[in-house]
Amino acid sequence: MALEEYLALEAERVKTVQTPVLFTWIVEPTVIYGKHQIREQEVNDRYCEEHAIRVVQRQSGGGCVYADRGNLMISYVSPSTHSQEVFETFLRMVAGALNRMGYPAVTTAHNDVLVGDRKVAGTACYTTPTGTVVHASMLYEVDMEALEQAITPSAEKLEKHAVASVRQRVRNLREIKDLGTMTEFRERIEKEMGRPSLVIFDLDGTLLNTIDDLGYACNHALEACGFPTHTIEEYPRLVGNGVNKLIERALPEGQKDEETVLRVRAHFVPYYNAHNCDFTRPYDGIPELLESLKTRGCMLAVASNKYQAATEKIVSHFFPGVFDVVLGEREGVPRKPDPQIVRDIEAKLQRNKVPSTYSVLYVGDSLVDQATAANAGVPFVACSWGFVARERLEEAKCEQIIDAPMELIINSK
Numbered sequence: 001m002a003l004e005e006y007l008a009l010e011a012e013r014v015k016t017v018q019t020p021v022l023f024t025w026i027v028e029p030t031v032i033y034g035k036h037q038i039r040e041q042e043v044n045d046r047y048c049e050e051h052a053i054r055v056v057q058r059q060s061g062g063g064c065v066y067a068d069r070g071n072l073m074i075s076y077v078s079p080s081t082h083s084q085e086v087f088e089t090f091l092r093m094v095a096g097a098l099n100r101m102g103y104p105a106v107t108t109a110h111n112d113v114l115v116g117d118r119k120v121a122g123t124a125c126y127t128t129p130t131g132t133v134v135h136a137s138m139l140y141e142v143d144m145e146a147l148e149q150a151i152t153p154s155a156e157k158l159e160k161h162a163v164a165s166v167r168q169r170v171r172n173l174r175e176i177k178d179l180g181t182m183t184e185f186r187e188r189i190e191k192e193m194g195r196p197s198l199v200i201f202d203l204d205g206t207l208l209n210t211i212d213d214l215g216y217a218c219n220h221a222l223e224a225c226g227f228p229t230h231t232i233e234e235y236p237r238l239v240g241n242g243v244n245k246l247i248e249r250a251l252p253e254g255q256k257d258e259e260t261v262l263r264v265r266a267h268f269v270p271y272y273n274a275h276n277c278d279f280t281r282p283y284d285g286i287p288e289l290l291e292s293l294k295t296r297g298c299m300l301a302v303a304s305n306k307y308q309a310a311t312e313k314i315v316s317h318f319f320p321g322v323f324d325v326v327l328g329e330r331e332g333v334p335r336k337p338d339p340q341i342v343r344d345i346e347a348k349l350q351r352n353k354v355p356s357t358y359s360v361l362y363v364g365d366s367l368v369d370q371a372t373a374a375n376a377g378v379p380f381v382a383c384s385w386g387f388v389a390r391e392r393l394e395e396a397k398c399e400q401i402i403d404a405p406m407e408l409i410i411n412s413k
Helices: 001-013 046-051 083-100 144-150 155-161 184-191 209-224 232-237 243-250 258-275 286-295 310-316 340-351 366-376 390-395 407-411
Strands: 023-025 030-033 054-057 065-067 071-078 105-107 112-115 118-130 129-139 199-200 299-305 325-329 360-365 380-383
Touching: 001 071, 001 118, 001 129, 030 112, 046 054, 046 118, 046 144, 046 286, 054 299, 065 144, 071 083, 083 118, 083 129, 083 184, 118 340, 129 209, 144 360, 199 340, 209 243, 209 258, 258 310, 286 299, 286 407, 299 310, 299 340, 310 325, 325 340, 340 360, 340 366, 360 366, 366 380, 366 390
Parallel strands: 030 054, 199 299, 199 360, 299 325, 360 380
Antiparallel strands: 023 071, 030 065, 071 129, 105 112, 112 118, 118 129
């Protein structure tokens, strides 16, 4: 718990955490009660003292838990302060991992993880000024006698759950499906929680090399409005935040006002709509990567700052039927690095009746993508083949950088 707090509090100052960190740990017999709980009402201190069970209070809210070496503690620390998004991401990771391991797990409105009608894990969350911490206490082969004796649930809680004891509300996962020793179970869940089931891709510079068509369209619009043009080689440093920002960067100093940007855009959009597939091509290895991910059962999505009509047209042209959700810039919706586009992708999947037990990975080539993933509280992988040089990605402390598309498969095994 001290490491969790350190990572969250120090993330901004020492740049320790640029993408979420997941780790597991095991403790000697310990009762851990929530920040807002009263110890005397939750803990059987006499029993704990007689049986050398430690009692500690944590920073997060939630209920009181008993843990021993048959209990797996899972921590997830994100540099995002969007705590609800981080919490939901973590719950999907936990439930998704358990489902892939053969446990039909679901999450509840109270942030518990159930298999059937029994609780197999509890979770809690707290936010610091620079990050969010979520943790879970997962029962695999915990000593149920000690758990029941060490924790003293309130009468209100017992009445609410309409049961007579703690033991009747919880169950060890090993009783449901035996996956071997705790060490073997721990290794398996770490692997499964780190395996994405939804991969969100940026478009320009990640899936497709669009720079020539963008450059020619922008030069056409600039020339039509009487402004100087740029070489195609200059455009990689001008793109990255949508068409309006591209035009603003391409305009001469003193001509970057909104009215001028919109006047140039009026020439850009129809030209680009007619010519956005002239020179655009997928990067080498991208079709093979997407096919491999689909074969593995991953859902795929596109999150772009390109306006929606062009995003849909280009994706359907180069990748027909491949992506489950394709979202670009839409009126009234903030652009990346705002995390809204990630939320909208997830919401659309849920409207399509996709189970919410999935984990997310975001792949992009820019610092805008890095910030989007951080704001959404999801892991990020940077690709070096796009519009941003590897050196800049390294300087920005991108923790995972791949130099070829299929490295994504290797790194997620």
